Amino acid sequence: MEPDSLLTEVIxxxxxxxxxxxxxxxxxxxxxxxxxKGKTYAVLERHHHYHYKIGGYSLQKISLHVQESxxxxxxxxxxxxxxxGDANCRFNAKSEILRCAVNPEGPCQGCRYYET
Known part of the structure; x- marks a missing residue:
């Protein structure tokens, strides 16, 4: 394992x-x-797993909870x-994961629900 890399389980x-x-x-x-493996996943949650050794805890691994996206x-x-999406739209969720409730798949351009 490289010094700057950490074992990460993808769930x-x-x-x-x-x-x-x-x-x-x-x-x-x-x-x-x-x-x-040729697919794209959105990271929903990240969890740290620690291991106790004499003198304190050390980060053992990370687990990522994902969904295909x-x-x-x-x-x-x-x-x-x-x-x-376009954060100027009234319906934009202002989220890194979800675009909006009325047109979550997008695109924003040409959306009939778009309102500034």
Whole structure:
């Protein structure tokens, strides 16, 4: 294992099953996307697992709970973070994972529900 990488278990949320264990050299946050075995997954949750050794705890592994997803093509930077879709729309969820309730699959451009 490389010094800057950490064992990460990737768990599909529904149906719940492990997609495997990999070493990552970055720390995915909820809302990030991860490509694994030719598929794209949205990271929903991240859990840290610690192991106690004399002198304190050390981070043993990370588990990521994911769902299969397409990487969004429309993003808006709002308050220092990227959200899916056009954040100027009244119905935008201002979320890294969900675009909106009325048109979650998008696109925003040409949407009949679009309101500024």
């Amino acid at each position: 599909l949320t529904h149906p719940r099953k492990s997609l495997g264990k990999i070493n990552l050299d970055w720390t995915p946050q909820p809302g990030n996307y991860l490509e694994l 397409r990487k969004p093509t429309e993003k808006t930077l709002i308050e220092g973070r990227w959200v899916v």
